[in-house]
Amino acid sequence: MPTEQVVETAEVVEKVKRIILDDLDVDLTYERLDETVPLFEGGLGLDSVVLVELISFIEKRFGIELGDEALNMDTFQNLGSVAQGISRLLAKQQT
Numbered sequence: 001m002p003t004e005q006v007v008e009t010a011e012v013v014e015k016v017k018r019i020i021l022d023d024l025d026v027d028l029t030y031e032r033l034d035e036t037v038p039l040f041e042g043g044l045g046l047d048s049v050v051l052v053e054l055i056s057f058i059e060k061r062f063g064i065e066l067g068d069e070a071l072n073m074d075t076f077q078n079l080g081s082v083a084q085g086i087s088r089l090l091a092k093q094q095t
Contacts, residue, residue, distance in 0.1 A: 008090070012062075012083040019057045024050055035080035043078070051076065058082075064089045 017033045020026060028044060037043045039051075046054070059065055064086065066075075075085040 009080075009083045009087045012086045012090075013079050015061060016058065016079055016082055016086070019054065019061060023057050024053055026050060033079060035083065036078050038078055039076055039082075058086065062086055062090065064093065 013035050017030065020028065020033060021030060026044075026046070032044065039046045055066055055071070066085070066089070070085050070089065075081055
């Protein structure tokens, strides 16, 4: 079971990278989108407007709703934490 979770999270990271590069109005390259780079200050420098857009695209692409418990700085610390949050919500939907 842990292997499935790792694969699923890796797939989610790739989908979130595509959202950032293809759908958001940001000037970033694929190489800068490492899953450990902070999304805000000291990292990619995303602002609150871009974050709202990112949340909207994530909800549409993955068919989930990010509730209040997921809308915090821990979840949106970096791409890895975003992907883990999405994976948890997807797993809950499957049960």
